[in-house]
Amino acid sequence: MNPRLVIAREGIDLMHEGHFKRELRGIYAVWWREFKIFQREKSRVVASVVQPLLWLFLFGSGVGASFSVGGVNYRDYIYPGILSMSVLFGSVFFGLYIIWDRKIDVLKAVLVAPVSRVSIFFGKVLGGCTDIIIQVLILFAFSFLFPAVNLWGIPLALGILLITAIAMVSLGLAIGSLFESLEGFQLVATFVVFPLFFLSGALFPVDERLPIWLQGAVKLNPLTYTVDGVRYALLGLNNFPLYVDIGIIVVFALLMIIMGSILFSRMK
Amino acid sequence: MAIIETRALAKSYGKIQAVRGIDLSIEKGEIFGLLGPNGAGKTTTIGMLCTILRPSSGSASIAGYDIVNKPAEVRRNVGIVFQDLTLDTILTGIENLELHARLYGIPSVIRKARIEEMLDLVDLKDRAHDITRTYSGGMRRRLELVRGLLHRPAVLFLDEPTLGLDPQTRARIWDYIKKMAENEGITVVLTTHYMEEAEQVCDRVGIIDYGRIIALGTPEELKDSLGGYMVVMRVNDPPLDTLRGLPYVSGVALNGGMVEITMKEAHLHLPDLLSRIRNVESVETRAPTLNDVFIKLTGRDIREEYTEDTGGWVESAARYRQRGN
Ligand SMILES: Nc1ncnc2c1ncn2[C@@H]1O[C@H](COP(=O)(O)OP(=O)(O)O)[C@@H](O)[C@H]1O
Numbered sequence A: 001m002n003p004r005l006v007i008a009r010e011g012i013d014l015m016h017e018g019h020f021k022r023e024l025r026g027i028y029a030v031w032w033r034e035f036k037i038f039q040r041e042k043s044r045v046v047a048s049v050v051q052p053l054l055w056l057f058l059f060g061s062g063v064g065a066s067f068s069v070g071g072v073n074y075r076d077y078i079y080p081g082i083l084s085m086s087v088l089f090g091s092v093f094f095g096l097y098i099i100w101d102r103k104i105d106v107l108k109a110v111l112v113a114p115v116s117r118v119s120i121f122f123g124k125v126l127g128g129c130t131d132i133i134i135q136v137l138i139l140f141a142f143s144f145l146f147p148a149v150n151l152w153g154i155p156l157a158l159g160i161l162l163i164t165a166i167a168m169v170s171l172g173l174a175i176g177s178l179f180e181s182l183e184g185f186q187l188v189a190t191f192v193v194f195p196l197f198f199l200s201g202a203l204f205p206v207d208e209r210l211p212i213w214l215q216g217a218v219k220l221n222p223l224t225y226t227v228d229g230v231r232y233a234l235l236g237l238n239n240f241p242l243y244v245d246i247g248i249i250v251v252f253a254l255l256m257i258i259m260g261s262i263l264f265s266r267m268k
Numbered sequence B: 001m002a003i004i005e006t007r008a009l010a011k012s013y014g015k016i017q018a019v020r021g022i023d024l025s026i027e028k029g030e031i032f033g034l035l036g037p038n039g040a041g042k043t044t045t046i047g048m049l050c051t052i053l054r055p056s057s058g059s060a061s062i063a064g065y066d067i068v069n070k071p072a073e074v075r076r077n078v079g080i081v082f083q084d085l086t087l088d089t090i091l092t093g094i095e096n097l098e099l100h101a102r103l104y105g106i107p108s109v110i111r112k113a114r115i116e117e118m119l120d121l122v123d124l125k126d127r128a129h130d131i132t133r134t135y136s137g138g139m140r141r142r143l144e145l146v147r148g149l150l151h152r153p154a155v156l157f158l159d160e161p162t163l164g165l166d167p168q169t170r171a172r173i174w175d176y177i178k179k180m181a182e183n184e185g186i187t188v189v190l191t192t193h194y195m196e197e198a199e200q201v202c203d204r205v206g207i208i209d210y211g212r213i214i215a216l217g218t219p220e221e222l223k224d225s226l227g228g229y230m231v232v233m234r235v236n237d238p239p240l241d242t243l244r245g246l247p248y249v250s251g252v253a254l255n256g257g258m259v260e261i262t263m264k265e266a267h268l269h270l271p272d273l274l275s276r277i278r279n280v281e282s283v284e285t286r287a288p289t290l291n292d293v294f295i296k297l298t299g300r301d302i303r304e305e306y307t308e309d310t311g312g313w314v315e316s317a318a319r320y321r322q323r324g325n
């Protein structure tokens, strides 16, 4: 059949196609683009896996030679913290990349398509989570190097990290929507990402030995509950009940999704 | 009803009135050119028609859909090629088209054939699987042209489609644009400041200056409105006032050491004209161009006005490394 006739008829069908289906297709399209780019940037994937492993083996082994926490070797103790760190860094920076996308105008052509901003936002979130989860799975493949880790806890840990990834990609996109220049990267790294990491209990236990102000800051940090939940799943150690960890992360993720989709929709 | 209708369409950015009330009616199948100097409001006008920008006042419709109330329908019916290049330079040519096809919901059964047809149209088939970062400026433009066409829009907007390209590549791009318009039978609205090029491609043009349409018609109509021929002379110390006083002279302009005189029936009056000027170094007659129309209407030369914003363009070319790796 003449392709033009076909497309003309399809064109008419498309006009009657439901909103919902159209938006789903838009989400998929954006996800597809992000995944293509992920596949193409192998060096980024390698860096994002090697960096946490270096932390574990250089920092973990160095400090770990001198002490252990809760009966667990220090290197094993920080494994959940380093997993959380790589999710935090990977997710927020994935989201922040929209500053760059906007600077080089690749978003323009996407934003003018007949797909709502919110769907484009969700496509981006899914794309980011896919990248992050693949990186986390690669890191899990190294868990046999950490004798204290309970392999049966991996699915629970993965679930907690996935919810965290959703939250943090949304946060990155939200902040990225506000910035027009690449200086935003440095600001966010210094004032958001590093404090979240260092105040999360990723590298030290959260207990009464910490100064009071630090205890307060750590408890206000959503990443603390990710680290705590993952540590419970993999090592059986925790400061908070699991339902508190999961509850707080889920609420935080919902807030970030709402904030991110609003800011992304308003982005000029 | 015309495929594009605008009524007093206007846009302000704070105190800057970028577009000050445009009334246009563009018929299906036309190639319409919006011509004007840098900052005239061309990009802003197109932005409103594509629903990227919200008008400050006035209204417009495309294919019967109001641009404010029915943005999704308008978007489905328009294709746009932006002034700045917007390809995903980390994706291949074919992937760029595939992304677009998915965003516009072109069904998978016809997606592949349609993409091939488009790549063929602009002779990019053998480079289809290369990452677009490796494309030349002209190739990127061509890919953008067909990306805008892929979903068979009723109207294709081209914002400065030849900006920043060398003259030979520009000529080729215009050929492709004409071919596309013919093949697809769509309406094309383009902006440019290359007046001579627009003349050859456009069925009708609107000249825009300071956010207003100051002339509208076919290129012939606009040129005829000047009343006659152009006589261009190199003269030392031209007697401008005398020349302006002559009954058959309808316009006198100085342009980089040359005197440009618009006159009726040059073949009859040229001897008389020459007899009144001393020190004529050279004389040449030519048919008027759209640029002459612009000079007549505004007293300015668009070619000099156009401090070509290569700054932006060179910068965007330099930015063609994605994600700062
Ligand atoms: N986002 C903006 N904010 C403020 N002024 C703008 C903006 N975009 C365009 N303008 C101004 O509006 C006028 C028209 O711009 P534009 O439509 O880009 O012109 P053209 O495309 O004809 O060169 C210019 O004076 C420009 O400086």
Ligand SMILES: [Mg+2]
Binding pocket: B039, B042, B043, B044, B083, B159, B160
């Ligand atoms: Mg412009």
